[in-house]
Amino acid sequence: MSATILGIGSRIKHPQFGKGVVIQVHSEAYEITFIDHGTRRLMRDFEGLETIEAVESPSDLATYEKIEKSLIRVLHRFSDIQETVQLGSKWTGGKIVMFPNDPGLKEKEIPMETFFHKIVMIRDRLRVLEQKLNASNLTDEEKIDMQQYITRIYGSLTTFNVLFKNRDDQFAGEKGV
Secondary structure (H helix, E strand, O other): OOOOOEOOOOEEEEOOOEEEEEEEEOOOEEEEEEOOOEEEEEEOOOOOOEEEEOOEOOOOOOOHHHHHHHHHHHHHHHOOOOOOOOEOHHHOOOEEEEOOOOOOOOOEEEEHHHHHHHHHHHHHHHHHHHHHHHOOOOOHHHHHHHHHHHHHHHHHHHHHHHHEOOHHHOOOOOOOO
């Protein structure tokens, strides 16, 4: 088969499945409905396909995959949805106890999971703040100035990285400063 990308509606012939029609174009494959064998997914570089009638694929065609990836990117960027972040297993079931200097006052006890959830909420809200800052009408100089404060906040929160199970979830502040 040629290097040309077939568009939706192209008619083809497969050596085993017979005649079919391209119903979806993916980045690496075609979804083809065959007369006698139903819908199959075949790699676009499959050598055994014979083109009966090619329909040109529009260059601006938005595939399901592209739309899905774009939607996921937009949702992550602009929503307040929190991802699931795991607490390091050594902390599960633990607690934080804070003792005041005044012996007449009672200590405060917080379950580790509650404390960790609060830390994750701070991180998520900082990310939203960062996105809103980048989308704002501030000048580039003002954005950079504000971004430096956010980076320093992340740096201040690196103390809590010990709580995170996965390194990718941890805070990162200024590097090499």
